[in-house]
Amino acid sequence: MKIAVLPGDGIGTEIVAEAVKVLKTLDLKFEMESALVGGAAYDAHGHPLPESTLKLAKEADAILFGAVGDWKYDKLDRPLRPEQAILGLRKNLGLFANFRPAICYEQLVGASSLKPELVAGLDILIIRELTGDIYFGQPRGRREAPDGEFKGAPEAFDTMRYTKPEIERIAHVAFQAARKRNKKVTSVDKANVLETFQFWKDTVIEVHAQYPDVALEHMYVDNAAMQLVKNPKAFDVVFTGNMFGDILSDEASMLTGSIGMLPSASLNSKNQGLYEPSHGSAPDIAGKGIANPLATILSAAMMLRFSLNQEEAAQRIEAAVQKVLAQGLRTGDIWSEGTTKVGTAQMGDAVVKALG
């Protein structure tokens, strides 16, 4: 088994180091090989996703990814910007199914910005389509407005699109995941305004015919954003497209206490996967040793479960994380009065110790 380790930029390097530490503590046989990605790869090789990094990722059984991006690259031409590395990996490897579980651990009920009773016991699964939608649709660009009130003025445009097979395959993923949980899917769309999402809704209804044992509800994304903070426990599987899933998963992270707690798995049809925290490179706190590494450590647990067939090891990591939280250790983002503030490496060390 081979794991490609791609730390990336900002806090990416700090949090991946902790997840690697945890993986090395397990008595498992796998090889790990690291490579540059994102801004770090652009600085060294002139491209955010060099051929050698892509080759390593393609050949690996699983990829452990940190985060990419920094404000200093924001003026580069888009194809050279760090974010193109993660988008390119997702597209090149066909990682269309993104799982983002939002679980509020008992010990962190007080860390959420919501009332404890709203988040205690929360366990929802966001399933986000990851290789389509407006993030990848063509054409896109800048031009002179071809018509309308401001005809001739400079304008920018993107294309929102989904093909039927793209919607069908992720709908099957959502319904099958729901069968292993509470048999309820909320499909989030904007069918009242967007043709793409009326098509999404129609296709989801068709696929649902094969899953009569799973309850399906539809919700517009604006309402879903509101319901997520009003009554989050009413959801079980939240299923949506690429952009809405991106936004709603950051929102849902705060139900768990912090974005530093939300792991993710991105899978293709061969169950090859990329595992990364749901957050970005956090340039505002990079280099300070204060980032929360738990989302990345929990992503490594998802990697053991989904791609490396090591369920027991995955559960060991998840139990170790809960044990450390029960000991009262907290990085700044989840700290509250009466708990002990620790840095990134101390948190990683504590998880390693709890594993023993």
Ligand SMILES: NC(=O)C1=CN([C@@H]2O[C@H](COP(=O)(O)OP(=O)(O)OC[C@H]3O[C@@H](n4cnc5c(N)ncnc54)[C@H](O)[C@@H]3O)[C@@H](O)[C@H]2O)C=CC1
């Ligand atoms: N998959 C990826 O590589 C992603 C990359 N990005 C990139 O990351 C850069 C920063 O983007 P932002 O919008 O600021 O989002 P961000 O997720 O990096 O940070 C948002 C806020 O959350 C905090 N935060 C994030 N992770 C944390 C952690 N583990 N522990 C404690 N606090 C944490 C940050 O300090 C910041 O205040 C941009 O260049 C963006 O494009 C953003 C999202 C995903």
Ligand SMILES: CC(C)CC(=O)C(=O)O
């Ligand atoms: C570069 C972005 C598309 C990444 C992101 O925000 C995400 O996947 O959550």
Ligand SMILES: [Mg+2]
């Ligand atoms: Mg995001």
